[in-house]
Amino acid sequence: MAVYTHVEPDDLAALVARYDIGTVVSCKGIAEGVENSNFLLETTGGRFILTLYEKRVSEGDLPFFVDLLDHLASRNCPVPAMIRDREGDAIQQVSGRSACVIQFLQGISLTQPTPGQCEAAGAALGAMHRALETYAGARENSMGRHHWRAVAEGAGNLDAVLPGLQAIVDDELRQLDAHWPSDLPAHVIHADLFPDNVLMLGDRVTGLIDFYFAASDFRAYDLVITHASWAFSADGKECDPARARALMRGYAGEISLTEAEIAALPLLARGASLRFLLTRAHDWIHTPPDALVTRKDPSPFLARLQRYSTPDAAELFAVA
Numbered sequence: 655m656a657v658y659t660h661v662e663p664d665d666l667a668a669l670v671a672r673y674d675i676g677t678v679v680s681c682k683g684i685a686e687g688v689e690n691s692n693f694l695l696e697t698t699g700g701r702f703i704l705t706l707y708e709k710r711v712s713e714g715d716l717p718f719f720v721d722l723l724d725h726l727a728s729r730n731c732p733v734p735a736m737i738r739d740r741e742g743d744a745i746q747q748v749s750g751r752s753a754c755v756i757q758f759l760q761g762i763s764l765t766q767p768t769p770g771q772c773e774a775a776g777a778a779l780g781a782m783h784r785a786l787e788t789y790a791g792a793r794e795n796s797m798g799r800h801h802w803r804a805v806a807e808g809a810g811n812l813d814a815v816l817p818g819l820q821a822i823v824d825d826e827l828r829q830l831d832a833h834w835p836s837d838l839p840a841h842v843i844h845a846d847l848f849p850d851n852v853l854m855l856g857d858r859v860t861g862l863i864d865f866y867f868a869a870s871d872f873r874a875y876d877l878v879i880t881h882a883s884w885a886f887s888a889d890g891k892e893c894d895p896a897r898a899r900a901l902m903r904g905y906a907g908e909i910s911l912t913e914a915e916i917a918a919l920p921l922l923a924r925g926a927s928l929r930f931l932l933t934r935a936h937d938w939i940h941t942p943p944d945a946l947v948t949r950k951d952p953s954p955f956l957a958r959l960q961r962y963s964t965p966d967a968a969e970l971f972a973v974a
């Protein structure tokens with residue numbers, strides 16, 4: 655359960671009173687998620703998500719996320735609307751946190767997607783990338799590769815998370831610095847399109863959510879984040895070829911990767927694996943003991959990093 659900040663009933667009633675959404679019926683903490691405090695808010699006007707933004711979301715970035723979702727909605731991407739109050743404001747203050755009331759979307763977050771669902775997710779990612787090619791906004795990727803060393807240092811004793819991890823991370827950072835590409839197609843990307851951030855009904859994508867890591871970066875980096883999170887077993891040790899191919903096929907139906915992008919995929923995927931390994935290791939050490947949250951295990955992303963480093967890793971990205 656991700657609830658770091660609690661909302662008093664009077665504060666909630668005052669917040670809801672700013673909107674034309676009726677009055678509060680119930681408000682329950684949501685079990686999924688690790689970054690922000692999320693509540694399922696029921697009012698006499700319907701069902702909404704109330705998000706209070708925590709540690710990794712800066713208040714100054716919120717107008718960018720609101721604008722990004724407006725752009726994607728205008729291009730028919732299945733993203734939730736940020737609800738505006740009577741003054742037209744989407745961003746509020748509650749319990750000392752910035753907060754938004756967000757449209758509730760139907761659908762289920764998957765844990766073990768089928769190949770058909772992977773294909774649909776790949777297609778939704780590709781369609782979103784096409785919509786983002788025309789998006790004028792930009793945001794520096796605060797979780798991008800120039801920040802990984804600082805995340806590693808900020809995490810503390812990595813060997814306490816997994817024995818030998820510090821040396822692995824140091825070596826990987828050196829290799830990625832030496833070989834990271836500099837000139838691939840780039841625009842704003844989602845940067846965290848894990849299965850829990852895609853809502854689906856059967857094989858249909860009903861929602862793309864949780865854009866709070868969205869930033870300017872290589873589109874192929876977004877693709878490998880999705881590959882790493884959709885195509886592997888839960889322990890990160892096995893890449894399922896059927897799921898991987900389906901994901902790549904769905905994406906290829908929307909976007910034709912350049913040769914340089916295809917060549918870079920294994921290295922970008924190592925970077926993506928390191929990025930989530932590091933933030934999970936950081937949170938493993940630093941999550942407050944009283945937070946209602948289930949910490950995420952870093953080790954499956956070490957396993958992915960190792961798989962993407964094997965000589966045949968390019969085969970994991972085959973379309974057929």
Ligand SMILES: Nc1ncnc2c1ncn2[C@@H]1O[C@H](COP(=O)(O)OP(=O)(O)O)[C@@H](O)[C@H]1O
Nearest residue numbers: 684686687688689690703734757758759863864
């Ligand atoms: N717009 C939405 N419609 C329906 N459910 C949502 C919506 N936004 C979030 N959720 C639910 O809340 C959970 C946590 O949201 P998420 O944005 O992923 O949190 P976090 O940023 O903390 O990781 C999601 O897995 C989903 O179940």
Ligand SMILES: N[C@@H](CCOP(=O)(O)O)C(=O)O
Nearest residue numbers: 687688689846848864930950
């Ligand atoms: N997807 C990341 C962490 C961010 O969590 P989310 O709940 O916002 O997707 C991970 O799995 O490490």
